[in-house]
Amino acid sequence: xxxxxxxxxxxxxxxxxxxxxxxxxxxxxxxxxxxxxxxxxxxxxxxxxxxxxxxxxxxxxxxxxxxxxxxxxxxxxxxxxxxxxxxxxxxxxxxxxxxxxxxxxxxxxxxxxxxxxxxxxxxxxxxxxxxxxxxxxxxxxxxxxxxxxxxxxxxxxxxxxxxxxxxxxxxxxxxxxxxxxxxxxxxxxxxxxxxxxxxxxxxxxxxxxxxxxxxxxxxxxxxxxxxxxxxxxxxxxxxxxxxxxxxxxxxxxxxxxxxxxxxxxxxxxxxxxxxxxxxxxxxxxxxxxxxxxxxxxxxxxxxxxxxxxxxxxxxxxxxxxxxxxxxxxxxxxxxxxxxxxxxxxxxxxxxxxxxxxxxxxxxxxxxxxxxxxxxxxxxxxxxxxxxxxxxxxxxxxx
Amino acid sequence: xxxxxxxxxxxxxxxxxxxxxxxxxxxxxxxxxxxxxxxxxxxxxxxxxxxxxxxxxxxxxxxxxxxxxxxxxxxxxxxxxxxxxxxxxxxxxxxxxxxxxxxxxxxxxxxxxxxxxxxxxxxxxxxxxxxxxxxxxxxxxxxxxxxxxxxxxxxxxxxxxxxxxxxxxxxxxxxxxxxxxxxxxxxxxxxxxxxxxxxxxxxxxxxxxxxxxxxxxxxxxxxxxxxxxxxxxxxxxxxxxxxxxxxxxxxxxxxxxxxxxxxxxxxxxxxxxxxxxxxxxxxxxxxxxxxxxxxxxxxxxxxxxxxxxxxxxxxxxxxxxxxxxxxxxxxxxxxxxxxxxxxxxxxxxxxxxxxxxxxxxxxxxxxxxxxxxxxxxxxxxxxxxxxxxxxxxxxxxxxxxxxxxxxxxxxxxxxxxxxxxxxxxxxxxxxxxxxxxxxxxxxxxxxxxxxxxxxxxxxxxxxxxxxxxxxxxxxxxxxxxxxxxxxxxxxxxxxxxxxxxxxxxxxxxx
Ligand SMILES: Nc1ncnc2c1ncn2[C@@H]1O[C@H](COP(=O)(O)OP(=O)(O)OP(=O)(O)O)[C@@H](O)[C@H]1O
Ligand SMILES: [Mg+2]
Numbered sequence: 001x002x003x004x005x006x007x008x009x010x011x012x013x014x015x016x017x018x019x020x021x022x023x024x025x026x027x028x029x030x031x032x033x034x035x036x037x038x039x040x041x042x043x044x045x046x047x048x049x050x051x052x053x054x055x056x057x058x059x060x061x062x063x064x065x066x067x068x069x070x071x072x073x074x075x076x077x078x079x080x081x082x083x084x085x086x087x088x089x090x091x092x093x094x095x096x097x098x099x100x101x102x103x104x105x106x107x108x109x110x111x112x113x114x115x116x117x118x119x120x121x122x123x124x125x126x127x128x129x130x131x132x133x134x135x136x137x138x139x140x141x142x143x144x145x146x147x148x149x150x151x152x153x154x155x156x157x158x159x160x161x162x163x164x165x166x167x168x169x170x171x172x173x174x175x176x177x178x179x180x181x182x183x184x185x186x187x188x189x190x191x192x193x194x195x196x197x198x199x200x201x202x203x204x205x206x207x208x209x210x211x212x213x214x215x216x217x218x219x220x221x222x223x224x225x226x227x228x229x230x231x232x233x234x235x236x237x238x239x240x241x242x243x244x245x246x247x248x249x250x251x252x253x254x255x256x257x258x259x260x261x262x263x264x265x266x267x268x269x270x271x272x273x274x275x276x277x278x279x280x281x282x283x284x285x286x287x288x289x290x291x292x293x294x295x296x297x298x299x300x301x302x303x304x305x306x307x308x309x310x311x312x313x314x315x316x317x318x319x320x321x322x323x324x325x326x327x328x329x330x331x332x333x334x335x336x337x338x339x340x341x342x343x344x345x346x347x348x349x350x351x352x353x354x355x356x357x358x359x360x361x362x363x364x365x366x367x368x369x370x371x372x373x374x375x376x377x378x379x380x381x382x383x384x385x386x387x388x389x390x391x392x393x394x395x396x397x398x
Numbered sequence: 399x400x401x402x403x404x405x406x407x408x409x410x411x412x413x414x415x416x417x418x419x420x421x422x423x424x425x426x427x428x429x430x431x432x433x434x435x436x437x438x439x440x441x442x443x444x445x446x447x448x449x450x451x452x453x454x455x456x457x458x459x460x461x462x463x464x465x466x467x468x469x470x471x472x473x474x475x476x477x478x479x480x481x482x483x484x485x486x487x488x489x490x491x492x493x494x495x496x497x498x499x500x501x502x503x504x505x506x507x508x509x510x511x512x513x514x515x516x517x518x519x520x521x522x523x524x525x526x527x528x529x530x531x532x533x534x535x536x537x538x539x540x541x542x543x544x545x546x547x548x549x550x551x552x553x554x555x556x557x558x559x560x561x562x563x564x565x566x567x568x569x570x571x572x573x574x575x576x577x578x579x580x581x582x583x584x585x586x587x588x589x590x591x592x593x594x595x596x597x598x599x600x601x602x603x604x605x606x607x608x609x610x611x612x613x614x615x616x617x618x619x620x621x622x623x624x625x626x627x628x629x630x631x632x633x634x635x636x637x638x639x640x641x642x643x644x645x646x647x648x649x650x651x652x653x654x655x656x657x658x659x660x661x662x663x664x665x666x667x668x669x670x671x672x673x674x675x676x677x678x679x680x681x682x683x684x685x686x687x688x689x690x691x692x693x694x695x696x697x698x699x700x701x702x703x704x705x706x707x708x709x710x711x712x713x714x715x716x717x718x719x720x721x722x723x724x725x726x727x728x729x730x731x732x733x734x735x736x737x738x739x740x741x742x743x744x745x746x747x748x749x750x751x752x753x754x755x756x757x758x759x760x761x762x763x764x765x766x767x768x769x770x771x772x773x774x775x776x777x778x779x780x781x782x783x784x785x786x787x788x789x790x791x792x793x794x795x796x797x798x799x800x801x802x803x804x805x806x807x808x809x810x811x812x813x814x815x816x817x818x819x820x821x822x823x824x825x826x827x828x829x830x831x832x833x834x835x836x837x838x839x840x841x842x843x844x845x846x847x848x849x850x851x852x853x854x855x856x857x858x859x860x861x862x863x864x865x866x867x868x869x870x871x872x873x874x875x876x877x878x879x880x881x882x883x884x885x886x887x888x889x890x891x892x893x894x895x896x897x898x899x900x901x902x903x904x905x906x907x908x
Contacts, residue, residue: 035561075745158883205429213782215778215779215782215799221619267769267775267776267778268771268776269772269774269775269776270774272764275753275756276756278762279754279755279756280752280753282749282750283750283751284730284753284764285711286708286711286742286744286750287732287764287818288709288732288733288735288736288765289733289765290731290733346753346755346756347755365471384688
């Protein structure tokens with residue numbers, strides 16, 4: 001019984017590329033669509049989109065969506081959904097305001113308390129989903145109503161602010177510069193270049209390891225094209241940001257979180273188990289994995305990141321309003337699905353969700369600059385979501 | 399006899415795999431045509447091409463049915479001509495009744511309103527034809543696999559079938575059910591229905607087939623006529639695997655030691671109906687280096703026993719004790735059971751064994767991620783290395799260990815499930831139908847692995863509905879019936895007749 005696959009003649013190069021492209025179509029397509037969308041709005045807005053000031057805004061506006069999308073991706077991969085994240089974010093913002101503004105609780109302590117509150121909220125919802133097998137759709141729909149209501153109660157229907165200055169820095173601050181300069185912030189530029197270099201080195205190291213063990217599939221040209229493009233983009237954007245006020249603090253937080261979640265999903269046992277859980281819960285349980293506890297923790301994690309997003313948002317507005325967080329869940333969930341997550345669980349990538357979030361963000365921002373009304377914005381975003389998933393399904397069935 | 403089906407130079411490729419290579423197949427009207435071949439040889443793929451699951455532009459070659467060239471775009475096209483396929487994995491909706499399943503998608507109706515009278519009347523008639531004594535309103539989920547198989551056939555008959563394709567219909571049936579099904583095939587043949595039968599059970603093929611086509615590595619090797627003179631099994635096997643195979647079971651010198659694994663006074667109740675007792679006072683022992691079989695009919699409670707021991711994966715109100723090396727151990731959760739060195743290889747590989755869209759390597763490492771990880775970080779290289787080892791050892795046929803298991807043939811999926819548990823290096827290995835849907839050559843390999851484990855001093859508990867396999871491999875055989883142990887035989891004194899009569903006796907004592 002010889003292995004007839006091994007004796008197959010080597011595939012010609014052209015075929016190899018197309019095969020690889022077909023299998024990884026999604027990742028490249030996503031990334032390219034983001035670039036295309038950016039280019040489109042850059043032209044349409046006559047260059048406003050990529051102006052340093054607007055770019056900074058774009059990052060700030062999008063940060064809380066990205067942060068929540070990271071945790072939402074895990075929830076979706078585990079085969080669930082969380083509709084409550086917008087309300088939870090709003091509620092935590094309100095809680096932060098009550099603690100810091102009304103009661104004068106120190107900023108650090110209040111922040112920790114808010115994150116803890118997020119964890120408790122996630123735990124409560126996760127408890128019902130994991131241990132009582134109530135569908136997450138229902139549990140979090142209930143949570144959405146509950147926390148929207150609680151936010152209103154907490155704030156008495158009023159806005160509450162302003163926050164202490166140090167807390168505002170969370171969103172509106174920029175990394176400190178060694179050399180003060182008004183035109184270009186060299187520290188920020190340097191940090192961006194360093195990050196690009198580090199990423200490139202890391203990718204090269206990983207590729208070398210994979211090649212050594214015959215695990216690499218990506219053709220060399222693709223690898224370099226992709227990596228150089230990514231490096232160039234990072235350097236370009238940090239240059240742009242450096243030309244305004246430098247790298248925003250929240251960008252640093254966001255980047256670290258993205259790296260962390262990328263690592264968790266790709267390399268750790270816990271990440272692997274979440275994917276298996278979403279792929280086939282029974283088989284995963286019979287493999288000795290405590291699937292209930294795992295589900296529970298994905299919701300705790302979601303609660304914490306929703307709380308963090310709530311804090312970032314509150315800090316950015318500098319007030320807590322009862323309306324904060326309204327509809328965030330839609331952007332967050334859409335980001336994950338645009339990014340290729342599967343509604344039936346087990347499939348999805350962190351980078352996909354991040355790119356998905358930025359696609360939503362760029363569209364929000366670009367359309368606002370163009371003066372397109374909120375009504376049409378919704379229509380367009382809805383159609384983009386549908387189109388992205390449609391293309392996905394189409395290529396999967398081909 | 400006239401030819402009803404002619405497939406010419408069919409070639410079908412998947413990325414990295416040539417599944418079918420210039421295959422020719424011709425089937426005569428009214429015959430039972432068997433297709434045999436190793437796991438992954440391309441049998442199911444050929445049938446999917448024939449039935450339009452793979453539409454006509456996705457392969458090359460020609461199909462002629464009843465003299466007409468055909469280009470099926472989907473299953474609907476082939477069904478309209480009376481080509482009906484029953485897939486390797488049953489495709490019934492468990493929550494619906496027999497009648498609803500049979501007429502699903504083609505309900506007798508007027509203006510969109512279902513004519514239930516007709517549905518039930520015709521279902522009754524069809525059930526009688528296939529010899530199934532059940533009410534049309536019984537839920538399919540409440541039926542055993544054997545009866546579900548008959549429902550599938552009834553469904554095919556409801557569509558005016560001319561060519562019936564059965565892909566491993568008896569893989570999960572016991573002998574009685576298999577015999578009934580084969581008898582039905584012969585009955586249908588008398589009514590003029592042509593069938594194509596794929597099976598790894600050569601004795602069944604010998605019983606019913608008129609001709610046999612052997613497929614190896616995606617190529618049709620030979621078509622043999624066996625209507626008049628039976629063809630020796632060894633010759634078929636030789637054509638299938640491409641070499642001589644003298645023995646079905648590897649030679650073994652059992653070296654049996656002390657009792658290692660013991661279950662005492664084990665009781666369990668049904669998970670949905672907790673008042674119903676499913677397992678009654680079970681006692682069993684396995685010694686060091688021993689292979690112990692559990693025989694019984696479908697529904698005897700063997701899988702339930704294994705799963706309830708394996709961390710209470712089945713059942714409610716479980717009572718009883720498990721001993722390892724004479725000491726009681728806590729196996730109340732699956733991870734504890736695994737921790738004590740117990741592994742359970744499920745019979746339901748798709749539902750309970752595999753994460754289908756994950757690749758081979760990830761499936762194998764899943765229960766033992768800790769062994770390919772350091773500090774919670776997975777070492778992908780090590781993981782792939784492990785998977786490659788097992789690919790080699792068990793000869794898993796795949797394009798690479800990063801191939802998703804969903805694309806593997808049924809038998810190769812089974813090998814992945816087995817690898818997954820071999821990798822956890824268990825002390826007690828519970829195998830539930832370990833060779834279901836596995837070809838003769840691969841069976842031999844799996845048997846070799848089992849006897850090697852025993853030789854290393856492990857305990858093996860093997861549940862199987864194939865009695866020859868139990869008799870060929872085991873040192874001792876327990877017989878279960880309706881949730882109780884009813885007999886125990888040493889290998890030397892066991893025989894198929896004795897086991898069957900023990901079951902019958904236990905049944906009639908009730
Ligand atoms: N969708 C697919 N994508 C990639 N490869 C596939 C796909 N379907 C089948 N294959 C490959 O084609 C080959 C033939 O598979 P097929 O299912 O026809 O085998 P089989 O003869 O039915 O085996 P078994 O007896 O195990 O059921 C296998 O190597 C399998 O891995
Ligand atoms: Mg098959």
